[in-house]
Amino acid sequence: MELYDVVIVGGGPGGLSAAYSAYRNGAKKILVIERDRELGGILQQCIHNGFGLHHFKEELTGPGYAGRCIALIQDKPEIRTLTDTMVLSVSKDKKVTAVNPERGLFTVQGKTVILTMGCRERTRGAIRTAGERPAGVFTAGAAQRMVNMEGYLPGKKIVILGSGDIGLIMARRMSLEGCKVQAVCEICPYSNGLTRNMVQCLYDFDIPLYLSHTILKIKGRDRVEGVTVAKVDEKMQPVPGTEFDIECDTLLLSVGLIPENELSMAAGVEIAPFTNGPRVDQRRQTNLPGIYAAGNVVHVHDLVDFVSDEAEIAGKFAALEAQGNLVPAVNTVEVSPVNGIRTCVPQVLHLPEGGEPVRLFMRAGAPDRKVTLEVKCGGEVLVKKILPVVKPSEMITLDIPAAKTALMHDKITVGLQAK
Amino acid sequence: METKVMNCIMCPMGCEMTVTLENGKFAAVTGNSCPRGARYAESEVTDPRRMLTTTVRIKGGLLPLLPVVSADVLPKGKIADCAAYLRNVVVEAPVQAGDVIVPDILGLGVDIVASRAMENVND
Numbered sequence: 224m225e226l227y228d229v230v231i232v233g234g235g236p237g238g239l240s241a242a243y244s245a246y247r248n249g250a251k252k253i254l255v256i257e258r259d260r261e262l263g264g265i266l267q268q269c270i271h272n273g274f275g276l277h278h279f280k281e282e283l284t285g286p287g288y289a290g291r292c293i294a295l296i297q298d299k300p301e302i303r304t305l306t307d308t309m310v311l312s313v314s315k316d317k318k319v320t321a322v323n324p325e326r327g328l329f330t331v332q333g334k335t336v337i338l339t340m341g342c343r344e345r346t347r348g349a350i351r352t353a354g355e356r357p358a359g360v361f362t363a364g365a366a367q368r369m370v371n372m373e374g375y376l377p378g379k380k381i382v383i384l385g386s387g388d389i390g391l392i393m394a395r396r397m398s399l400e401g402c403k404v405q406a407v408c409e410i411c412p413y414s415n416g417l418t419r420n421m422v423q424c425l426y427d428f429d430i431p432l433y434l435s436h437t438i439l440k441i442k443g444r445d446r447v448e449g450v451t452v453a454k455v456d457e458k459m460q461p462v463p464g465t466e467f468d469i470e471c472d473t474l475l476l477s478v479g480l481i482p483e484n485e486l487s488m489a490a491g492v493e494i495a496p497f498t499n500g501p502r503v504d505q506r507r508q509t510n511l512p513g514i515y516a517a518g519n520v521v522h523v524h525d526l527v528d529f530v531s532d533e534a535e536i537a538g539k540f541a542a543l544e545a546q547g548n549l550v551p552a553v554n555t556v557e558v559s560p561v562n563g564i565r566t567c568v569p570q571v572l573h574l575p576e577g578g579e580p581v582r583l584f585m586r587a588g589a590p591d592r593k594v595t596l597e598v599k600c601g602g603e604v605l606v607k608k609i610l611p612v613v614k615p616s617e618m619i620t621l622d623i624p625a626a627k628t629a630l631m632h633d634k635i636t637v638g639l640q641a642k
Numbered sequence: 643m644e645t646k647v648m649n650c651i652m653c654p655m656g657c658e659m660t661v662t663l664e665n666g667k668f669a670a671v672t673g674n675s676c677p678r679g680a681r682y683a684e685s686e687v688t689d690p691r692r693m694l695t696t697t698v699r700i701k702g703g704l705l706p707l708l709p710v711v712s713a714d715v716l717p718k719g720k721i722a723d724c725a726a727y728l729r730n731v732v733v734e735a736p737v738q739a740g741d742v743i744v745p746d747i748l749g750l751g752v753d754i755v756a757s758r759a760m761e762n763v764n765d
């Protein structure tokens with residue numbers, strides 16, 4: 224069986240950044256396995272710009288960002304890539320089984336494995352909606368792939384449910400292709416997308432946004448003919464008497480993403496609540512020794528730049544472990560999100576003697592302004608950061624220097640200071 | 643004197659800025675975290691501009707479409723015209739990332755360039 228230092232499952236920006244980092248940290252045999260016909264992951268369909276300012280210090284489009292990641296690993300004899308190859312299973316002892324048209328079924332052995340399978344779109348919003356099952360209901364991401372890569376339009380008159388970034392981006396994209404976007408409906412009282420996308424994708428095109436509204440019914444038998452929309456109360460229940468109809472031939476659902484963890488779970492990787500991804504430590508190691516995870520498979524990112532940052536961490540430590548150079552951990556610290564912080568990755572720290580620099584990635588539970596983020600251990604505040612704005616849709620990051628992590632024991636909390 | 647509250651869209655930070663106008667002309671801005679925000683605020687009240695990303699048809703490539711991007715911002719009012727123009731453009735693979743697909747689109751002084759490379763699959 225072929226033996227690799229690092230086997231990476233998924234060739235999106237996460238997998239590619241992990242591969243490059245593993246290479247830079249001394250791994251000699253790295254394999255990246257991707258099921259699609261080319262590398263780059265979901266970014267190949269995200270043709271808009273705004274990527275890379277943070278990671279590459281340059282504003283790039285999605286395919287541009289993917290191209291940069293691919294260029295970094297191309298022509299490196301240490302890194303092998305396989306496309307059109309589907310990973311079927313990953314075992315606890317780091318055997319990765321995959322299938323492709325050339326080799327059929329085959330298994331490789333990794334000294335370490337990095338899981339970077341990304342996420343997929345939720346479709347639940349449609350399943351709970353009353354009505355027939357007419358043609359014309361798509362997830363926003365499926366429509367994005369159609370319009371940006373395959374070359375056809377899902378419809379002409381569009382309603383979008385969900386104001387996350389993918390929904391907003393698609394509102395502009397469909398408008399630019401000459402479609403009429405009738406409305407975007409959002410069940411929350413605030414938009415779940417980046418502010419810049421609100422401005423450029425809705426306001427610029429005069430597309431109405433209905434906050435605290437949901438779709439009650441999809442009308443039409445063979446093809447979507449319209450939707451019935453209603454206002455929701457604080458408990459997100461429809462308010463009787465507020466219903467109205469919007470005519471459309473297509474409904475796009477942008478109702479969230481779920482990390483793609485079937486492989487992880489089958490391997491025995493522990494999945495964390497709320498993030499729905501592997502529970503990882505600061506090195507992005509899962510509960511299974513030698514199995515790491517990064518990117519959207521761990522928690523949904525809105526910025527690919529953070530995916531690359533996180534994947535570089537995983538790549539580095541996987542490479543060090545493969546070479547037997549991992550500094551052993553002597554101190555286990557649980558990380559608990561509290562007061563206004565809903566999720567935090569990593570969920571646990573495995574710290575060596577003297578500590579190690581740690582970066583926390585968090586999401587807030589609700590929008591707020593001028594708040595102070597605090598990391599506490601045993602009642603003592605270790606690190607503080609003032610945040611001008613927090614939004615559930617925008618990830619918060621916090622760097623903790625090694626010296627501070629050396630002071631930690633048992634459990635730390637991360638939360639917003641009470642006002 | 644008049645003030646306008648707006649969000650900078652130059653990067654995902656989306657800083658909330660307050661622009662002061664004197665006699666309808668840009669005078670000052672606060673709330674931006676970097677100089678790009680100040681430049682955006684001034685242009686937004688005088689001559690609003692946007693980047694354009696869309697696709698053109700490509701022959702001989704792995705995909706039927708090639709993503710393209712404007713090399714610089716375009717006047718906001720011309721975005722729809724540029725997108726409509728690009729819907730009828732057809733190119734041939736191979737293409738390199740950054741290749742000029744349409745020079746000086748609609749005489750606006752901005753090139754439209756390829757966002758990615760695409761090889762010719764028939765070669």
Ligand SMILES: Cc1cc2nc3c(=O)[nH]c(=O)nc-3n(C[C@H](O)[C@H](O)[C@H](O)COP(=O)(O)OP(=O)(O)OC[C@H]3O[C@@H](n4cnc5c(N)ncnc54)[C@H](O)[C@@H]3O)c2cc1C
Binds near residue numbers: 234310517524
């Ligand atoms: C529809 C959509 C639109 C998005 N738009 C934006 C955006 O505009 N801006 C932004 O910053 N972020 C966006 N995101 C988030 C974006 O996914 C991340 O920024 C980034 O692409 C995630 O990188 P990743 O490598 O973790 O996952 P992905 O890019 O999803 O890559 C995962 C890769 O793993 C492969 N894979 C999965 N399972 C297997 C298997 N069993 N075998 C082999 N290969 C496998 C997949 O084919 C895929 O190529 C979007 C996400 C989605 C789903």
Ligand code: SF4
Binds near residue numbers: 651653
């Ligand atoms: S002011 Fe600077 S940091 Fe703030 S959104 Fe604009 S470009 Fe980004």
